[in-house]
Amino acid sequence: MSGNGGGGTNAASTHKRPNELLASWFVRSGWSKGELARQVNRRARRLGAGHISTDTSRVRRWLDGENPRExxxxxxxELFSERFGVVVSVEDLGLRTTRPSPSATGVDLPWTGPQTVALLSEFSRSDLMLARRGFLGSSLAVSAGPSLIEPMQRWLVPSPSAAQPHPEPEPASAGRARGRLSQPELDLLETTTVMxxxxxxxxxxxxxxxxxVGQLHEVTDLLQDPQPDPIRRRLxxxxxxxxxxxxxxxxxxxxxxxAQKYHVLALHAAKEAGDRPLGxxxxxxxxxxxxxxxRPEDAxxxxxxxxxxxxxxxxxxxQSMLYAMEARAYANMGQPGRCKRAVRMAxxxxAEADEWDxxxxxxxxxxxxxELYxxxxxxxRDLAYVAGRSPTYASLAEPLMRRAVELFAAxxxxxxRSYALNLIGMATVHLLQREPEQGAVLATDAIKAAKKVRSERVNTRIRKTVDTAVRDFGDRAEVVDLTEWLAIELPETAEAV
Structure with a gap:
């Protein structure tokens, strides 16, 4: 059982002290030991680590000071970060973890074309080959604060390779050179990405x-072959x-x-392509x-x-999309004036989008x-939460959310997925306005929409919304019915990724 449960095996475990940090987070989470064990098992299965089988006794041993294996x-x-809405590191939980190799983790990567290709190839290959056995998920951590922001700022620094073009590959003596792409082949790659x-x-x-991920790995193979500069940039x-x-x-x-690692690598590739809007x-x-x-300040x-x-x-x-995201950040920072300004700018x-040449x-x-609405x-809606469930901001959200739902329904x-997410958003607005009947109807519609997609983000938001409804209006018949409907239609089972 110690192997399957992820328990530690070193001799020091016989002299362990209670893990007060983990205990503090655990108590504040409101979870029982059984609930935490089930969530660990569910997340492990999603990572492909099917050998993990945690139970309440194992959780008790972690709280007593045992250090679990990766x-x-x-x-x-990840679980505590999602529960509290902040990054809770392994160290914050009083746990130790083996340090992965620099190539497998972190976001402070070299801004050079060849190394970007190598890192993309290595990471996509690891994702394809190892993630289902849990290795990839155990070697990564989310970066935040200066460790994320400072490396990303180097996106704007001119690349040394951009100053002079790559030499043109020598023409092949017969036929097409190995790895050289024709125009129709490159067009097909771009069309496949759209699909x-x-x-x-x-x-x-x-x-x-x-x-x-498989298609990405194939493209990195093509980038390792000599290509003319225009084709290289398009690749x-x-x-x-x-x-x-x-x-x-x-x-x-x-x-x-x-997700973060792929986005960081994508930013590196966009820089090599010379595409700042994409970046x-x-x-x-x-x-x-x-x-x-x-982390709205980082955002x-x-x-x-x-x-x-x-x-x-x-x-x-x-630009409108960027202003809208700026508004989201200001909302979560509790800055209504700047949020409203960014909304107006968005x-x-x-309004100028159709006039673009x-x-x-x-x-x-x-x-x-x-999407704008x-x-x-x-x-x-986020401002309403930050302001202590303010009905004023909820009333500002309601007509915009209603219009978004109408447009997505069409x-x-x-x-x-966007339709489902906005149905959930509309349900949360009605709950903020203390209208559980309408909230339950919209949440039910969201569950129906969620069954048509494979999105843990949608499912998680539905569950959180239903939890809020139960907390605030648990004695209402429509909320009881909603809870039962959720348990039947969206049971908490692992999804293959």
Whole structure:
């Protein structure tokens, strides 16, 4: 049992002291030992570590001072981070972990083309080959604060390789050179990336993530072959978009460290492609993740970096999206004045989107009027939470959220996950306004929509919303019915990623 439960085996365990740090987080979480054990097992299965089998006695031994083996410390870090909305490191829990190799972890990576290719290849290969056995998930941790922001700021530093073009490969003596791409082949790679993005919007990140990672690995193979400069830049752009999508899908299924690493590598690839607007979009995803993890100050710094870096080249649609994310950061920091200003800037800039002379790249076309309403309504909803469940901010969120739901409902087949997320958002607004009947109806609709996608993010938000309804209105019949419906329709089972 000690092997399956992730227990420590060193002799020092016989002289262990109670883990007061872990005990403090555990007590504040409100979980029972059995609940924590079940969550650890569920997360381990999602990482592919099916050998983990934790029970209440094992949790008790951790609290008594036993140090569990990997990947348990990382799993506990993720679970407590999600529970409290802040980054709770392994060390914060009073646990020890083996230090992984620099290539496997961290975000302070070399900003050079060849090393970017090598790191993308290594990481995507590890994801494909090792994640199902739990190794990849146990070797990563989310970076935050200066350890994240400072390396990302080097995105704006001119790359040494950008100063002079790569030499043209010598023509092959017969036929096409090994690895050289034709124009139709490159067009097909770009079209395939668009298709993957559409699948993600329709089905969620859990269904196609491995296919995207596999395609990314193939593209890194092509980048290791000699290519003319124009083709090389386009290949780096494809790699950046695929890495961004792999990161986004990882975020969607709850693999936070993996998501961050892919996004960081995507930013490196976007720099090699010379595509600053794409880089700003990737930074916005990192910012969104920081908001999710309770680090709005980090989120704001990342958004400001994105805005500055793309200030003279991003389309109005991209700039509007960045303003909307800036508003989300300010909302979570409890700064209503700056939040409202950013909301207005997002609206005003979006109004100019159709006047842009060039077509928007595919990666930003998702940011529709519905997305604008959804983001801005969530900013006001977040302000309501930060301001102690303020009805004033909830009333500002309600009409915007209603419009977002209406627009997404009209195209739910193409944006099923966004539709589900905004239904959940609308349910939370009604709960803030102390309208449990409407909240329960919308949460029920969200559950129906969630069954059509593979998104742990959607499922988690539904469960948190239902938990809030139970806490505030647990004696209402519609809330009791909602709880029973959730248990039947969305049981807490592991999902393959």
């Amino acid at each position: 990947p348990i410390p990382r799993i506990l870090s 993957f993005r559409q699948w993600d919007a329709q089905c969620g990140g859990g269904l196609r993530r491995k296919a995207v 780096f752009k494809v790699a950046a978009e695929l890495a961004e999508l792999a990161g986004w899908m990882s975020y969607d299924v709850g693999l936070q460290p993996t 700003s979009y990737i930074l916005s995803n990192l910012s969104r993740q920081m908001i999710h993890l309770g 704001l710094e990342l958004i400001h970096l994105a805005q500055y870096g793309s200030r003279d080249c991003a389309s109005p649609r991209t 609206e005003d800039t979006f 060039e077509p928007d790249p595919d990666w930003i076309r998702f940011f529709s009027e519905a 959804g983001e801005n309504s969530h900013s006001f 195209e739910a087949g193409r944006h099923q």
